[in-house]
Amino acid sequence: MSACAPALGKLSAISDLVRLPKQQGTLLLLWPTMWSLFIASSGAPSWKHILIFLLGTFFMRSAGCAINDLADRKFDPEVERTRTRPLASGRLKPVEALFVFALLTFLAFILVLQLNTLTVMLSLAGLALAAVYPFVKRVSHFPQVVLGMAFGWGSVMAWSAVRGELSVVPFLIFVGNIFWSTAYDTIYALMDKEDDIKIGVKSTAIFFGSHVFNALVALYLLTCLALGAAGIIEGLGLVYLAGLVICLVLFLAVVGMVKSNPTRQTANWGFIANAFIGGVLLVFIIIDMNL
Numbered sequence: 001m002s003a004c005a006p007a008l009g010k011l012s013a014i015s016d017l018v019r020l021p022k023q024q025g026t027l028l029l030l031w032p033t034m035w036s037l038f039i040a041s042s043g044a045p046s047w048k049h050i051l052i053f054l055l056g057t058f059f060m061r062s063a064g065c066a067i068n069d070l071a072d073r074k075f076d077p078e079v080e081r082t083r084t085r086p087l088a089s090g091r092l093k094p095v096e097a098l099f100v101f102a103l104l105t106f107l108a109f110i111l112v113l114q115l116n117t118l119t120v121m122l123s124l125a126g127l128a129l130a131a132v133y134p135f136v137k138r139v140s141h142f143p144q145v146v147l148g149m150a151f152g153w154g155s156v157m158a159w160s161a162v163r164g165e166l167s168v169v170p171f172l173i174f175v176g177n178i179f180w181s182t183a184y185d186t187i188y189a190l191m192d193k194e195d196d197i198k199i200g201v202k203s204t205a206i207f208f209g210s211h212v213f214n215a216l217v218a219l220y221l222l223t224c225l226a227l228g229a230a231g232i233i234e235g236l237g238l239v240y241l242a243g244l245v246i247c248l249v250l251f252l253a254v255v256g257m258v259k260s261n262p263t264r265q266t267a268n269w270g271f272i273a274n275a276f277i278g279g280v281l282l283v284f285i286i287i288d289m290n291l
Helices: 005-017 024-040 047-071 094-112 117-136 143-163 168-199 204-234 238-260 264-289
Strands: none
Touching: 005 047, 005 094, 024 047, 024 143, 024 168, 024 204, 024 264, 047 094, 047 117, 047 143, 094 117, 117 143, 143 168, 143 204, 168 204, 168 238, 168 264, 204 238, 238 264
């Protein structure tokens, strides 16, 4: 039993590295991809595409966590929320995290190779965005915007996988996701705001300062405007637009909740709520396109 302990310890550390018990991030990456996939497929995507993008989302989000912790291994010990992460606590070595990142990226690329050439080429840009994101917080107050680009690129790839070409619609979904990701990751960054200021890490939560809640309202409004425009151009109906309005109300309720009780726990709940609201919108897309 004792001989197995080191191996089990490594597996546990790798699980923590890729946030295996916490899949909210995977959902946040998945939803814009699925919005685009279902719209491009007129509400009925193939099981092949669903499976490829479902697994690909899981692999790339997990890879993103690995490269993020690798980049932040000297910052994380100074932040209360992250000091127990595997690299920060010494449970994993940097080379081990790099191997996990490479393996997960390889598995995702194998999936992408099952799609058309345009989508394969687009995946390279997605990989670049995922790799660059962790380093933006050192030089800019807008790492959340780059996260939105990385998380939204799947919507462009899903569209190209189905239609073999691009149009304004997937880019509107992409832009809408940038606004959405900036909003929910600003809420997430509120948990670390004081620690980030001390260690010199930048974020939109710091940039917006006392205007952060007004900024969140504006970002959620812009999210729904961009997604509404995408739906109207593609011919979605009142069910979809009603779903957007419901999601906007839920988004604003999240802002109100965090504003009324600005604690770390409430900010975390607000972040998690976004992972479920994105799924609500997908349900309305499916219903609208299958009426």
